[in-house]
Amino acid sequence: MTSAGASATLELREVAKAFGPVVALSSAGIRVEPGSIHALVGENGAGKSTLIKIVAGVHRRDSGDFLLEGESVDFTSTAESKAAGVAVIYQEPTMFPDLSVTENIFMGRQPLTAGRRLDRAAMYAEAEELFTRLGVHIDPRRPALGLSIADQQIIEIAKAISLDARLLIMDEPTAALSGVEVDRLFAVARSLRDEGRALVFISHRFDEVFALCDMVTVMRDGAYVATHRVDETSVEEMVSLMVGREVADLFPKTPAAVGEAVLEVAGLTSTGVFHDVSFDVRAGEIVGLAGLVGAGRSEIARAVFGVDRYDSGTVTMNGRTVAAHDPRAAIRAGMAFIPEDRRKQGLVTDASVARNVAGVIRGKLAKGGILTQRAESRAAGPWAGRLEVKTAALDMNAATMSGGNQQKVVIAKWLATDPKLLIIDEPTRGIDVGTKSEVHRLLSELAGEGLAIVMISSELPEVLGMADRVLVVCEGRLTADIPRGEATPETVMHAATHPLEART
């Protein structure tokens, strides 16, 4: 361990980073001492992952200070950060599925024999030793394919230990772990700390932060908020630091008359993804689907719409069962689905606005199998106008529009099918604040006209501001159904961070 008064293992000050027009970090900072476990908390989208990626050398900061053991560094690649002793375990572990577990641990720095050939025997022996130390039973010779997330994380930790990393960053390592696995991980983390290494632990679960960490830094909206000793703070203080803003005026939700149930989901189960999910959505109602990243919200939505398979359960629209795994049947039944990554899944960015809007109703527009540009423009016109899509002409290329306008084009595209139910995943991700409220107003209006809406959102204020009812998903199960009046950051966060079995 370094002596007292020495520099911190990691120090970031006033770090800023923007991706095009979207500011991910405005002035972020953290100071991590050697021999300590430091928690980094904040809402989804607060910029924690971006901060981590800067430390890991995936992104480069635009400005600010970045010091490692007192020395200013500027990583341009992950190889450089690794060489400097930084190991990062991402939310989604990175593995080579075709290669053996051992090769995954040592890739790029395998032990060599005298003739510069791989020393496989030494690799297997060291892997075996690492797994024993970590208390897991994984065969070092098996391929990485088919390992659970928990196993993959253990492999990542084994990698970090064998790297002899000074700084180990774990991005929500416990999100997919069971209770036993979490205990095991914590034991390993403490033993690493006692060796004098520094650990950064990102987690949404306050009980874990309090059980494991020494210090906690709170981030909000891409900026540093505060750092406290864990034993001198409380859950309430942290939540208020994390949320810390008024939500009501940002989100113009107007009350709407709630009608009959449009969508009924019963006992939907997909092994290993989500379990026994049942809920209904009524006409004119906006139901918010909240939960942490990776809790299974998007997966549920994709299964309801028929993109993904499910093992059991039923999806009913207006009293009629919708065939499983058939998005076309879902569209015919009156569903519309706007996925999270609209560039990838919802919008043909290289096509005109009119073509995008008319895309899903091509069948209806075509005359004798031929689709004219005029028919497309005629069908698209009223929608784009109504949504105030700011494009000079309908034949403008969708790729050149702003995120907010792209989102409106995608919404227009689905409204043209005259849906009864709209499922929208992260409606305002990557959209600037001004346009955000336009998207919100639009959703609110549509609900007022009797459309049933399921809105998945990682932004707590958005969920609280927009939803008539909040369903919370935690580890693939619905853990709460909170009416608008009772939904607060605390109630939602509590349900999102406490799996069912842990609470009984």
Add this chain to the structure above:
Amino acid sequence: MSDTSMRPEAEQHHADLERLVEPSRQSPLQRTVTTVVRSREMSILLVLVAVVAAATIKTPSFLFSENSWRDLLLTPAILLLLATGQAVVIITRNVDLSVGSVLGLTAYLTGRLFVDMPGLPVIAVIVAGVLVGTALGLVNGVLVAFGKVPALVITLGTLYVYRGVVLTWAGSNRINADDMPAGFLRLGTRSILSIPVLTLIALLVLAVVGYYLYTARGGREMYAIGSDPDAAVLYGLNVRRRLLSAFALSGAVAGLAGVVYAARYGTVSSSAGTGMELQAVAAVVIGGVAIFGGSGTVWGAAIGAMLLVTINRALPILGIPDFWQRAVVGALIIGAIVLDRVLSARQARKLIEAREQS
């Protein structure tokens, strides 16, 4: 498996899972035996043996005559070289379609060197062929690694460019056996221990490349890149350097194959090697290298090349009409890919099951 008593199939299933998930429990000998017996390479080898056996039963001279043993080994030598290089490129999740043109270019270069510089030692000509091939491969590699354009497009382009160079350079000229020294042409007819010299050269290259892929960091990193290119970047691997080496290797081997072509056939025209790139890809795929990279071996690709060439010679003997011969090759390719998907899906499912049970 909680609900059923252990039936024989269930036991078999369980043993399968153990083999997949816990190979370390087996003794080293057991492990080697199961790996070899269960490998894709072994099943293709069996098909190859079956084809040779069937043709030999029908017409014993297919195997047992003075020339046919030599032909059996000599004819695949060129494709074997190309398949070796192609396998390395495909393992990195790329493809090199320019190898046929590279072969044509270096084959013509070989002849030209003998014509224009009489007295040049044979070894110098071989080195020249390999160097030119390497340079052409490097051009592909630079464009793929730095231009970030899919290899399919880049090498499709260089396929035409390189072929255009040969066409312009050679015109209607033709290199004939008289133009080349007898010592060079003897390479194409000589045998050592009843194995043709050209085949020995191909096997030597195969052995070196196979050894490199299995035992060197660079080789393993090529597999890693093919298995998940994004993860390779996060691991801090030098992806560009590996891609450059893969394409340079493919070019070098194709250059050598051009020299071998000249020695084997004695005549070189501007169309030498046309269409060979697709045969090379076919051989690699039949040989069990996943078309999306990350798995497979050059040994498999080599056996695939042998099978492809041998089957083309065996089918006429088995009395299969011309048209169907091509269809059989096509069926073989599609069969190999389908088998690949089915096997990997099955393995993935078993591995997941095994983890959920434990």
